[in-house]
Amino acid sequence: MTEPAGPPTLRAFAASARLDRIPVATRSHRVWVALLCAVFLFELADLNTFAYVAPALKQHWGASVGSIGTVTAAAFLGMFVGALIGGRLADVLGRKWALTGSAICYSLFSLLSALSPNMATLGVLRVLTGVGLEAMTVVGLIYVAEMFPARMRGRYQALILGVGLIGIPMMSWFARFVVPTGADGWRWVFVLGAVGILAAAAMIRLLPESARWLDAHGHSESAAALVASLEAEARELTGEELPPVGDPPVAENPGRLRELIRGRYRSRTLLLSLAWIFGILGFYGFNAWVPTLLVEKGYDMVASLTYTAILSIGAVPGALLAWPLIDRWERKHTLLGIELVVVCLVLVYGFVASVPVILIAGFCITLLLQMQTAFLYTYTPEVFPTRLRGVGTGFTNGLGRLAGAGGGVLVAAIFQAWGYVSVFVYVAACMGLVGLLIAVFGVRTTGRSLETITRTDDGHASPVDSVL
Incomplete structure (x- = not known):
């Protein structure tokens, strides 16, 4: 009924x-x-x-x-x-x-x-x-x-x-x-x-x-x-009958685009924009440059492409392994844990010149980067209200893609200035920032209704909106 x-x-x-x-x-x-x-x-x-x-x-x-x-x-x-x-x-x-x-x-x-x-x-x-x-x-x-x-x-x-x-x-x-x-x-x-x-x-x-x-x-x-x-x-x-219905959320006022940069959601826009910018820079800084950097390190082209192909196998299981975790624990804290492991593995990958390390660490990095993507894909639309969810998600994600356009030039400049290891220090810093930003300034979203995430019970902004 x-x-x-x-x-x-x-x-x-x-x-x-x-x-x-x-x-x-x-x-x-x-x-x-x-x-x-x-x-x-x-x-x-x-x-x-x-x-x-x-x-x-x-x-x-x-x-x-x-x-x-x-x-x-x-x-x-x-x-x-x-x-x-x-x-x-x-x-x-x-x-x-x-x-x-x-x-x-x-x-x-x-x-x-x-x-x-x-x-x-x-x-x-x-x-x-x-x-x-x-x-x-x-x-x-x-x-x-x-x-x-x-x-x-x-x-x-x-x-x-x-x-x-x-x-x-x-x-x-x-x-x-x-x-x-x-x-x-x-x-x-x-x-x-x-x-x-x-x-x-x-x-x-x-x-x-x-x-x-x-x-x-x-x-x-x-x-x-x-x-x-x-x-x-x-x-x-x-x-069985379904659980009782909770109180319906109060209807929202019509949204205005300026809320993303001037209103109560400006801090969330800034936070997600930075997370996507650093996330894209780190993601493509590793995945797009590994074949070239391995050649520059002294491996021949066949070996470089073979190693890269092996690493790429981790992508699909990485996203699927997010399944048992993403709705079990608070997303922003789990994401921080993922990013800290990625930081350690990327530094090991860059500093240790060993084929077994390249294959094992690289495979794990690829796996965890796609797990991170699943978390960001889930988290981003959760923090904006329905009236602004499309433009908020699009704007923050889009800024990350825009950063990707210049990311290749940035990696090339870092490599030419400071060498092979410096690229992986840069990638590690980017991924660490993604986790820290969301863990410190992000709102809790796991298991919460979208309407609850975008407002507190008294209708005022959530704590993050008063931090940045």
């Missing part, structure tokens, strides 16, 4: 309180997870396509290292724009349409990349693909945060990321076989990246709008009907 609606002043947000007390992942939740896993699989596969085709472009088109670097950096700028646009559209048009639209966008531009006649055209298309890729990532994180009950949203973020990461070795091996087949073999890499459009088409039919977004935009009846169907599925699975 569906619970009666609350008083008129609270009815609009009753669906959020009902959603958080659902104790299991329902049949609908599992369908949504499958769709999101599929679209993230091809999103992460597409993210690395240009790196795999670059050698062929150099051989067949005469592309210079400089032009390849320019396209790579420009793609990060496209991701920055995509994060901003995707987050904003998610707040205005809804999570479902922003998610499916961005997935269609990156798929179409990837397909057009396969038809590129020259390097300039391909560069423009890769920037536009980056817009769609990052927009989809941002909105996907928001959707999981809003549509899964509080006690399980972290686990499903980790699962979706873990399955999505399979796309990287999938694309790598596909490129290994098709790129050498001829002058146009590389084009099929982009064709595979466009297959995500099939998952996007399925989402149009099977993915509902976020109940919390519906609540926030006055569609309370649609939100209540959606949550009621989930409640019925949960009762069927458990054979």
